[in-house]
Amino acid sequence: xxxxxxxxxxxxxxxxxxxxxxxxxxxxxxxxxxxxxxxxxxxxxxxxxxxxxxxxxxxxxxxxxxxxxxxxxxxxxxxxxxxxxxxxxxxxxxxxxxxxxxxxxxxxxxxxxxxxxxxxxxxxxxxxxxxxxxxxxxxxxxxxxxxxxxxxxxxxxxxxxxxxxxxxxxxxxxxxxxxxxxxxxxxxxxxxxxxxxxxxxxxxxxxxxxxxxxxxxxxxxxxxxxxxxxxxxxxxxxxxxxxxxxxxxxxxxxxxxxxxxxxxxxxxx
Amino acid sequence: xxxxxxxxxxxxxxxxxxxxxxxxxxxxxxxxxxxxxxxxxxxxxxxxxxxxxxxxxxxxxxxxxxxxxxxxxxxxxxxxxxxxxxxxxxxxxxxxxxxxxxxxxxxxxxxxxxxxxxxxxxxxxxxxxxxxxxxxxxxxxxxxxxxxxxxxxxxxxxxxxxxxxxxxxxxxxxxxxxxxxxxxxxxxxxxxxxxxxxxxxxxxxxxxxxxxxxxxxxxxxxxxxxxxxxxxxxxxxxxxxxxxxxxxxxxxxxxxxxxxx
Numbered sequence: 001x002x003x004x005x006x007x008x009x010x011x012x013x014x015x016x017x018x019x020x021x022x023x024x025x026x027x028x029x030x031x032x033x034x035x036x037x038x039x040x041x042x043x044x045x046x047x048x049x050x051x052x053x054x055x056x057x058x059x060x061x062x063x064x065x066x067x068x069x070x071x072x073x074x075x076x077x078x079x080x081x082x083x084x085x086x087x088x089x090x091x092x093x094x095x096x097x098x099x100x101x102x103x104x105x106x107x108x109x110x111x112x113x114x115x116x117x118x119x120x121x122x123x124x125x126x127x128x129x130x131x132x133x134x135x136x137x138x139x140x141x142x143x144x145x146x147x148x149x150x151x152x153x154x155x156x157x158x159x160x161x162x163x164x165x166x167x168x169x170x171x172x173x174x175x176x177x178x179x180x181x182x183x184x185x186x187x188x189x190x191x192x193x194x195x196x197x198x199x200x201x202x203x204x205x206x207x208x209x210x211x212x213x214x215x216x217x218x219x220x221x222x223x224x225x226x227x228x229x230x231x232x233x234x235x236x237x238x239x240x241x242x243x244x245x246x247x248x249x250x251x252x253x254x255x256x257x258x259x260x261x262x263x264x265x266x267x268x269x
Numbered sequence: 270x271x272x273x274x275x276x277x278x279x280x281x282x283x284x285x286x287x288x289x290x291x292x293x294x295x296x297x298x299x300x301x302x303x304x305x306x307x308x309x310x311x312x313x314x315x316x317x318x319x320x321x322x323x324x325x326x327x328x329x330x331x332x333x334x335x336x337x338x339x340x341x342x343x344x345x346x347x348x349x350x351x352x353x354x355x356x357x358x359x360x361x362x363x364x365x366x367x368x369x370x371x372x373x374x375x376x377x378x379x380x381x382x383x384x385x386x387x388x389x390x391x392x393x394x395x396x397x398x399x400x401x402x403x404x405x406x407x408x409x410x411x412x413x414x415x416x417x418x419x420x421x422x423x424x425x426x427x428x429x430x431x432x433x434x435x436x437x438x439x440x441x442x443x444x445x446x447x448x449x450x451x452x453x454x455x456x457x458x459x460x461x462x463x464x465x466x467x468x469x470x471x472x473x474x475x476x477x478x479x480x481x482x483x484x485x486x487x488x489x490x491x492x493x494x495x496x497x498x499x500x501x502x503x504x505x506x507x508x509x510x511x512x513x514x515x516x517x518x519x520x521x522x523x524x525x526x527x528x529x530x
Contacts, residue, residue, distance in 0.1 A: 176358050
């Protein structure tokens with residue numbers, strides 16, 4: 001940098017002022033966000049206690065949090081939480097891997113891509129959770145059926161997205177490999193797959209959300225263990241405090257999981 | 270051995286087939302390039318310059334005719350031929366050194382000696398300090414120099430240069446022309462350059478071949494006089510006779526364009 005008439009000190013000052021302004025706005029945003037949350041819970045609590053809303057249906061926060069607290073103390077929640085988190089992780093990781101593998105297959109074998117195209121489109125536009133009962137019969141009511149439900153939701157969309165990204169790689173990068181006599185294998189591993197890394201990681205993020213849908217629906221159907229089961233159970237015995245406390249847990253765990261994958265994305269790409 | 274041309278094309282014809290039609294891209298084109306020669310191909314767009322390079326590189330087989338490199342019929346890409354593209358196309362996820370060594374990696378020559386040679390080439394191009402940087406940290410001219418190192422690292426005998434200076438700003442382009450001309454002479458490589466820039470072609474080459482388009486065909490060949498040939502490209506432009514020759518090539522090219530439009 002050249003020295004200017006403004007001088008170094010003044011430039012530093014402007015920079016400091018800019019940072020200060022930025023921090024101020026950040027604090028304001030965070031403050032407003034917290035305020036909304038607190039007001040929401042406060043209104044809910046007051047409305048519940050004064051019976052402005054149907055407590056049986058909507059419960060209220062102190063009841064919900066007491067429920068969570070007790071379930072955590074007596075340990076009953078961990079089994080359900082563990083099962084659901086396990087299924088979700090297996091679901092979205094496996095879904096992304098299988099989807100990518102399938103995309104690799106149809107990239108490699110152009111004929112397969114052409115043949116499978118209409119089938120993939122039809123399967124992808126189907127509401128996959130409708131297959132749930134088939135999976136329960138096929139795999140037995142448990143972990144396998146739930147993971148299968150999750151995979152039915154995640155695999156096809158991953159395949160389509162990743163395959164699309166494979167095809168969008170600049171052909172000149174492929175040319176670089178080809179002029180050195182590189183094989184199709186070299187082209188795939190050194191260019192196509194590597195260049196699609198950001199796309200794959202971003203489908204991982206989408207799949208976290210989809211996996212939660214698959215797992216909760218799967219648990220609704222199987223009804224043995226898990227947070228989905230707790231919701232159905234709470235609904236059946238008309239304990240909506242249980243239903244809402246489970247929803248709060250899901251919101252927290254799903255957010256943590258999503259943030260973790262987002263962190264992974266920043267690290268890897 | 271010495272009388273075997275490095276590159277030989279005999280009556281090469283190339284037909285492109287699409288759903289709509291089959292078009293004649295190259296029509297009975299012949300070319301002989303001797304060891305150490307620097308030949309430029311110029312012509313209007315659609316004259317199949319890049320197609321000719323692709324056939325020499327083995328990326329594309331001719332529809333008819335023969336393509337020979339070092340006396341052998343071309344069947345696919347070989348390490349004997351290096352190819353430099355219009356843009357650097359360095360892989361953003363590889364460091365400069367890893368990018369420069371990708372050819373060695375692909376041809377199974379990656380070892381300490383070839384690594385040292387690549388580092389030496391980087392140094393020759395004034396890039397030694399960039400070995401561990403990533404492409405986005407370098408300027409366009411530096412990146413294209415890395416691409417040149419990448420092409421040279423596998424020690425090809427022939428370099429195909431597909432408008433390697435066209436994406437650069439004017440100053441960088443002039444500097445890189447000098448560097449490439451110098452490097453080719455120093456390493457005694459044979460080079461075939463495809464370019465749109467007539468002054469570049471005249472300044473850098475031993476021979477300029479003008480093509481006409483639709484279909485791509487040989488039109489005329491210009492031998493560059495020694496005075497221009499032996500000067501660095503930058504100074505070649507100031508040599509006596511450069512302008513006259515430039516105009517001659519220019520007129521030839523213009524007449525091919527008039528023919529097609």
